[in-house]
Amino acid sequence: VSSLSGGERRRLHLASVLIERPNVLVLDEPTNDLDLQTVEVLEEVVKGYGGVLLVVSHDRAFMDSVVDRLLVLKGDGVVRLFQGTYSEYLDIMAAEREEEELLRQLELEEAREKQEREAAAAAAGSTGGTGAEVAKGGSSGTSGRNGEVGGKVDAGSGAQSKKAAVATATVTKRKISYYEELEYKKLCKEIEELTAKRDKLDKLVMELAQTGTDLAALESASIEMGKITEELDGKSDRWMELAELAGDL
Numbered sequence: 001v002s003s004l005s006g007g008e009r010r011r012l013h014l015a016s017v018l019i020e021r022p023n024v025l026v027l028d029e030p031t032n033d034l035d036l037q038t039v040e041v042l043e044e045v046v047k048g049y050g051g052v053l054l055v056v057s058h059d060r061a062f063m064d065s066v067v068d069r070l071l072v073l074k075g076d077g078v079v080r081l082f083q084g085t086y087s088e089y090l091d092i093m094a095a096e097r098e099e100e101e102l103l104r105q106l107e108l109e110e111a112r113e114k115q116e117r118e119a120a121a122a123a124a125g126s127t128g129g130t131g132a133e134v135a136k137g138g139s140s141g142t143s144g145r146n147g148e149v150g151g152k153v154d155a156g157s158g159a160q161s162k163k164a165a166v167a168t169a170t171v172t173k174r175k176i177s178y179y180e181e182l183e184y185k186k187l188c189k190e191i192e193e194l195t196a197k198r199d200k201l202d203k204l205v206m207e208l209a210q211t212g213t214d215l216a217a218l219e220s221a222s223i224e225m226g227k228i229t230e231e232l233d234g235k236s237d238r239w240m241e242l243a244e245l246a247g248d249l
Contacts, residue, residue, distance in 0.1 A: 011038055023051045031059045060086055088182060095178035176245035184242040187235055194232045201225040 004012065010033050017025070027046075031039050039062065046053065046066045057063055063086040070089055072080040082089050176184065188198040201221055 010034065016041065018045055018049075021049075021051075024054075025049060025051055026054045026056075028056045029058065031057060031062050084182075084186070092179045092182065099177065167209060173242050176247075180242055180245060184239070186247055187239045187242065191232065191239060194228055194235065198225060198228045198232060201228065219243065 003145065014030065025046075030042060034042065039059075041066045043062065046055075053066070055063065055067055068083070070080075070082040070084070070086060072082055072089065074080055082092075084092075104185065201224055203227060205221050208214055208221060
């Protein structure tokens with residue numbers, strides 16, 4: 001062993017650990033100092049591992065290949081659980097940043113419009129007394145013209161109210177976000193796979209029940225089918241919510 005290089009020692013250590021097939025496997029930067037061929041072999045071994053696997057790695061391709069759930073350390077003791085690959089997480093983070101920037105721009109625009117409305121209201125208030133005197137002391141023709149101006153103001157107020165109602169309706173009807181769209185597509189695939197597993201187990205349970213020769217296998221298959229059915233129901237409920245947001249229902 002002393003004659004082996006650093007990479008060879010690392011491969012030997014990995015092989016000795018994986019051969020023992022432990023219940024819990026913690027890998028800290030497992031692809032460091034490994035060549036591409038060894039990394040590919042490690043990926044296949046880890047994919048077939050049936051125990052609890054915890055991987056810490058900066059290798060994005062390796063993470064995407066072997067994990068489907070992330071524990072993201074956000075700082076200040078905050079840990080975020082994310083269901084998906086690392087690439088999906090990065091895509092969602094980018095989408096969330098875009099949404100935050102869009103909301104910030106909308107808030108700035110609303111603040112600017114509010115300032116403009118307040119300035120216009122203040123200007124209208126400062127000239128309101130002069131307008132009233134002209135209306136009181138003027139001729140009937142002048143009064144008529146003032147009435148016409150008043151009518152135009154009322155029409156403008158009505159248009160503003162209509163615009164506010166449309167804006168309120170637009171805000172109320174929320175569209176599906178980028179993250180939810182990714183989740184929606186992923187759920188479609190997962191529901192299809194779970195349905196196939198459930199149907200396969202249902203067929204197995206029926207066969208075992210008819211033969212009655214392996215009660216232990218029958219019990220195990222029934223329990224597994226119950227778990228899959230429960231998981232399928234939960235994902236189906238969430239799919240219905242997202243499908244309604246996406247406009248597919």
